[in-house]
Amino acid sequence: MLNKDQIKNILKVGFTLCAITAVSALILACVNSVTAPVIAKNTAEKQSQAMQKVLPAASEFSEDNLVNENIDKIVTEIYEGKDENGEVCGYAVMVSPNGYGGAISMTVGVDTNLTVTGVDIISQSETPSLGAKCIEDDFKDQYIGKTQGVTVSKSGAKDNEVDAISSATITSNAVTLGVNTAIDAVSLIKEGK
Amino acid sequence: MSKNLKIIANGIITENPTFVQLLGMCPTLAVTTSLKNGIGMGLSAAAVLVASNVLISLLRKLIPEKVRIAAYIVIIATFVTIIDLLLKAFLPSLADQLGIFIPLIVVNCIILARAEAYASKNTVGKSALDGLGMGLGFTLALSLISAVREFFGAGTLFDIKIYGDVITPPSIVTMAPGGFIVLGLLIALINHIAAKRKAGDK
Amino acid sequence: MNITDIVTAVIIVGVTGLIFGCLLAFASIIFEIKSDERETKILEVLPGANCGACGYAGCSAYASAIVKDNAPINACSVGKDAVAKKIGKIMGVKAGAVEPMVARVMCGGDCSIAVNKYEYEGIHDCLAASKLAGGPKACPNGCLGFGNCVIACPFDAISIENGIAVVNEEKCQACGICVKKCPKQIIKLVPKKNMYTVLCSNREKGALTNKYCSAGCIGCKMCEKVCSVGAIKVKDNFAVIDYDLCINCGECAEKCPKKVIVKRDI
Numbered sequence: 001m002l003n004k005d006q007i008k009n010i011l012k013v014g015f016t017l018c019a020i021t022a023v024s025a026l027i028l029a030c031v032n033s034v035t036a037p038v039i040a041k042n043t044a045e046k047q048s049q050a051m052q053k054v055l056p057a058a059s060e061f062s063e064d065n066l067v068n069e070n071i072d073k074i075v076t077e078i079y080e081g082k083d084e085n086g087e088v089c090g091y092a093v094m095v096s097p098n099g100y101g102g103a104i105s106m107t108v109g110v111d112t113n114l115t116v117t118g119v120d121i122i123s124q125s126e127t128p129s130l131g132a133k134c135i136e137d138d139f140k141d142q143y144i145g146k147t148q149g150v151t152v153s154k155s156g157a158k159d160n161e162v163d164a165i166s167s168a169t170i171t172s173n174a175v176t177l178g179v180n181t182a183i184d185a186v187s188l189i190k191e192g193k
Numbered sequence: 194m195s196k197n198l199k200i201i202a203n204g205i206i207t208e209n210p211t212f213v214q215l216l217g218m219c220p221t222l223a224v225t226t227s228l229k230n231g232i233g234m235g236l237s238a239a240a241v242l243v244a245s246n247v248l249i250s251l252l253r254k255l256i257p258e259k260v261r262i263a264a265y266i267v268i269i270a271t272f273v274t275i276i277d278l279l280l281k282a283f284l285p286s287l288a289d290q291l292g293i294f295i296p297l298i299v300v301n302c303i304i305l306a307r308a309e310a311y312a313s314k315n316t317v318g319k320s321a322l323d324g325l326g327m328g329l330g331f332t333l334a335l336s337l338i339s340a341v342r343e344f345f346g347a348g349t350l351f352d353i354k355i356y357g358d359v360i361t362p363p364s365i366v367t368m369a370p371g372g373f374i375v376l377g378l379l380i381a382l383i384n385h386i387a388a389k390r391k392a393g394d395k
Numbered sequence: 396m397n398i399t400d401i402v403t404a405v406i407i408v409g410v411t412g413l414i415f416g417c418l419l420a421f422a423s424i425i426f427e428i429k430s431d432e433r434e435t436k437i438l439e440v441l442p443g444a445n446c447g448a449c450g451y452a453g454c455s456a457y458a459s460a461i462v463k464d465n466a467p468i469n470a471c472s473v474g475k476d477a478v479a480k481k482i483g484k485i486m487g488v489k490a491g492a493v494e495p496m497v498a499r500v501m502c503g504g505d506c507s508i509a510v511n512k513y514e515y516e517g518i519h520d521c522l523a524a525s526k527l528a529g530g531p532k533a534c535p536n537g538c539l540g541f542g543n544c545v546i547a548c549p550f551d552a553i554s555i556e557n558g559i560a561v562v563n564e565e566k567c568q569a570c571g572i573c574v575k576k577c578p579k580q581i582i583k584l585v586p587k588k589n590m591y592t593v594l595c596s597n598r599e600k601g602a603l604t605n606k607y608c609s610a611g612c613i614g615c616k617m618c619e620k621v622c623s624v625g626a627i628k629v630k631d632n633f634a635v636i637d638y639d640l641c642i643n644c645g646e647c648a649e650k651c652p653k654k655v656i657v658k659r660d661i
Contacts, residue, residue, distance in 0.1 A: 006424055013257045014417035020256075020264050021412025022405050024271040029401040031275050038282035046285075259423045260416050267412070392546070 051092035054109030054118030055081045058089055066091075071185045074098075074178070078185060081109075090117060091189065093182035099174040101125040104134070106175065108143075108182035112190070116143045116150075116179060124171075131171030139165055140175070148183050152176050197322055204326020211334035212383045216302040220294045221335060222372040228351050231339030232332060233287050237280070238298050239328025241272045245304055246324035248272075249312040256313075265308045266299065273298045303331060341375050342366050433485055434462045440481040441474060446549060446570035448472045461486065469493040473568040495587040496569035498553075498562050502538035502581050503594030503655065504608040506558035509537055525578040534607035536579060536596040544573035544582060564659065589638045590659045591648055593618075598631045612655045618647035 002010075051061050058081030066078040077094040090111035096103040102125040109117035119140040126132045133139060142162040143150065152172050153161040164172035210216045217238075224234040248268055249256075256264045277295045280288040288295065298304065307327055312320040344350055346366030348357035356362070365371045437458040444454070449470035451457040460466035461482065468486060469479040475493045483489055515524055515531035521543040524530045530539045538559040545553045545560065552566035553573060562573075564587060574582045581596040593612060597604050601613030614632035626640035627647050634647075634656070648656040 002424070010417050010420040010424070013260055013420035014413045016255065016257055017260045017263060017267075017416030017419075018409050018413035020252075021267050022409030024267050025405045025408035026401065028271055028274055029404045031278055033401070035278040035282040039278070039285075042282065042285045257420070260419050263415060263419065392542075 050107060050120065050122075051079060051081065051109075054107050054120050055090045055092050055111070056109075056117065057081070057083050057111070058092075059084050061092060066189055067185075070188055072181045074181055075185045078189060088112060091186045093185055094122075095178045095182050095185075097174045097178040097181070099124060099126050099134075100131050100168070100170040101127065104171075104174055104178065106178050108179050110183055110186040114147050114183050114187055114190075116146050116183065119143045119175070119179060121175075126168070126171045131165065131168040133165050133168065134171050134175050139163075139172075143175075143179050146179070148180065148187065150176050150180055150183075197318075200319060200322040201326035201329070204323060204328070205330040205333060208327075209330040209334060209383075210303045210306075210327050211331060211338075212380050214303075214306070215380070216306055217331065218376075220297055220301060221338065222369070222376060224291065224294050225335055225339035225342055225372065225375075226367045227290075227343045227347070227349075228336065228339045229287075230290050231335035234291055234294060235328070235332025235335040237276055237291070237295060238301060238303065239325070239332055241269065241276060241298055242304050242307060242328040242331075243321055243324035244272045245269045246307060246312040246320040247317055249308045250315060250317045250320035253313050261309075261313065262305075265305060269304050269308070270299045303327060338375060338379060341379070342371060345375075346371055431462050434458050436485045437461055437482055440478055440485070441471060442478065444473050444549060444568070444570065446473060446568070446572060448568075448570040472496055473570055496584045497564045497567045497587045498569060498571070498573050498582050499564075499585055499592050500538055500544075500553075500560045500562060500577075500582050501592070501594060501596045502536070502559055502579075503610045503657065504532070504534060504537045504559060505556070506540075508610050509534060509558075509608040510606065522578045530579075532607070534597050534599075534604070534611065536581060536598060537608065538579065538581060543576050543578070547572050547576040586638050588643075589636070589641050590643050591636065591641065591645060591656055592659065593627075593634045593636060593655055594657050595633050595655045597633050600632055604632070610653060610655055613653060615652060617650045617652060618656060621646045621650045 048061055052058060060082055062080040062082075064079075066080060067075055071078075074097050075093060075095045079092045080088055081090050081092055083089040090109060093108045093110060094105070095108060096105050098104070104124045104126070105122040107118075107120045107122060109119075111117050121135040121140060124132065124134065126134060139162075142157070146160050146162070149160060151161050152164045152169070154164055154169075157163045162172070162176065204210070208214055211218075211221055220234060220238075225231045245265075245268055249265060252264075252268075273296065276298075277288070280291075280295060307323060311323045315323070340350060344355065346362055346364055346368075348355055348360075348362035363371075366375065435458075438455055441454040441458060447453065449457045449466075449472070451460050451466070451470075457466065457470065461468055468482040468488065469476075471478050471482075472493065472495075475495055479493050510533040511531045512528075512533040513531055515527070517523060517527070519541045521530075521539045521541045524539050524541055529535045530537075532539060540555050540558040540560065542553075542555050542560065545555060549570065549572065550566050550568050552563045552568070553560050554563065555561075560582075562582075569584055571584060574580075574584060579596075585592070594610065595608075595612035597607065597611045599607070601615065604611035604613050612633040614629045614634070616629045618627045618634050619629055623644065623646070624640050624642055626638075626642070627634050627636045629635075636647075645658060648654075648658055
């Protein structure tokens with residue numbers, strides 16, 4: 001089928017490409033070994049900053065994700081936050097309730113008294129200028145100071161209530177569900193479950 | 194004009210990859226929403242362009258004809274990955290904003306086109322200059338487009354607010370339709386100027 | 396990233412490269428198309444202007460046609476005799492002579508003598524202007540002078556002088572693009588050796604022609620009478636030279652009362 005010359009040519013071409021790819025891989029592996037630790041540090045810092053936004057009292061966070069099987073499935077990560085004195089001051093909870101247009105990815109800060117210290121919306125696909133207003137401070141900062149069992153009110157929010165976004169009840173309910181689940185999760189963790 | 198300067202000027206003006214050759218349109222449209230991103234992308238692509246042109250020119254006698262496309266892509270991808278890793282490590286905010294378009298430099302037509310049309314047939318020195326010229330041309334084109342789009346669409350330049358209180362900037366300019374329209378108008382303008390100069394010479 | 400990881404990466408990627416390299420080389424052998432090497436050689440001697448004057452879609456199409464379809468080897472008017480001879484050597488045949496041609500604009504009605512029927516303020520484009528009642532010139536077959544031919548010429552051989560197009564016969568390679576581009580169709584390809592041209596394409600009767608342009612052919616047939624070889628005939632109210640018969644004697648030019656027949660400057 002193929003004569004000796006042709007086979008020699010095929011192997012020559014094959015090994016040339018092999019050489020080019022192997023050398024490229026070598027260079028990339030070396031560059032990666034230099035940059036990988038720096039990139040890991042950057043990512044950890046970014047995470048830490050995001051968590052600090054919702055739990056301002058904390059200056060460092062645990063590395064371990066404290067989520068276990070007892071906790072509601074919409075909670076993806078929980079990190080324990082310690083203040084400057086090394087005391088546990090609260091928890092940063094990543095939770096993803098289902099909104100109107102899909103999952104709303106949010107971070108909730110809960111202190112040791114099960115009070116909300118901050119809410120941050122990471123990503124959402126709600127209706128622009130309606131449900132999407134959930135990312136605005138006017139709405140989400142309402143949760144600060146609330147505790148277990150927050151409810152949504154359509155007019156004139158009282159103690160443990162928040163005002164809904166007008167014409168965006170589903171979104172408002174979703175965010176509230178996220179906050180409540182986060183608080184419940186922290187409560188479970190604190191009880192050692 | 195010295196031969197070397199001519200090669201560089203060719204990439205910046207005569208055969209500008211964006212306005213004359215219309216290469217690399219996808220990243221051009223996506224990245225030119227702000228001047229910072231435009232310049233960042235342009236310089237990254239330029240770096241890869243010069244590096245790949247030099248290496249491909251060095252290896253041009255060794256790469257067999259049949260695997261030349263595979264070899265070029267491997268070389269270009271290696272350089273792009275290096276830049277991607279370096280950006281993520283040392284300039285993470287720029288890396289975040291450019292996002293997926295850094296890896297997409299691999300298939301940016303400009304780089305493969307210059308590798309195929311020039312670097313594989315010319316000496317290392319000339320190829321380096323050609324890469325530099327095309328890279329600068331691309332960067333200038335991106336800068337021009339993003340300056341227009343950021344100014345008219347967001348009222349800022351380099352994130353510094355220039356106007357916006359009295360007139361609200363039309364944000365459609367920074368979105369997809371605006372990108373196409375601004376690009377089209379700039380290409381028309383530049384080709385018109387070039388045609389007038391050519392007719393003037395005649 | 397320790398040494399093991401690096402070595403693993405190099406081996407995996409390297410072997411992938413080896414496999415694909417061999418695959419590509421193998422495929423190129425199986426799928427090889429036998430191409431005639433004469434075609435490549437011919438393509439190298441062709442001027443590469445891709446003008447289409449030979450009648451084929453560019454130089455590679457012409458090279459292919461010569462090798463596969465027995466196309467005439469002297470069809471390249473840009474390369475002329477020199478190229479025809481080289482192609483002849485490659486193909487092993489004798490080249491026929493290539494008659495050098497040039498394009499000539501058959502109109503002498505420049506700004507000083509042609510009359511306009513209206514003032515035109517529009518796009519400086521012959522095709523656009525010709526759509527408005529035939530163009531601003533009173534003569535329906537006159538050169539409009541907006542230079543579509545100038546822009547189209549790949550050899551920069553045409554220029555606008557005094558409002559009409561004039562061909563530089565040294566630069567002209569007779570590719571024929573200007574002939575196709577002129578909306579008035581008054582550019583013609585003629586053999587370069589013929590020195591005399593009737594600079595008019597006007598088909599109107601003599602009395603009307605005089606109104607349009609003082610250098611227009613009125614179809615008086617004086618040239619027809621003096622031509623000893625019958626090379627010039629009046630058809631459609633203007634004189635046309637048959638270049639196969641013309642012997643360059645110049646009698647027609649001398650006798651023409653309107654001085655429409657012009658001798659080429661050398």
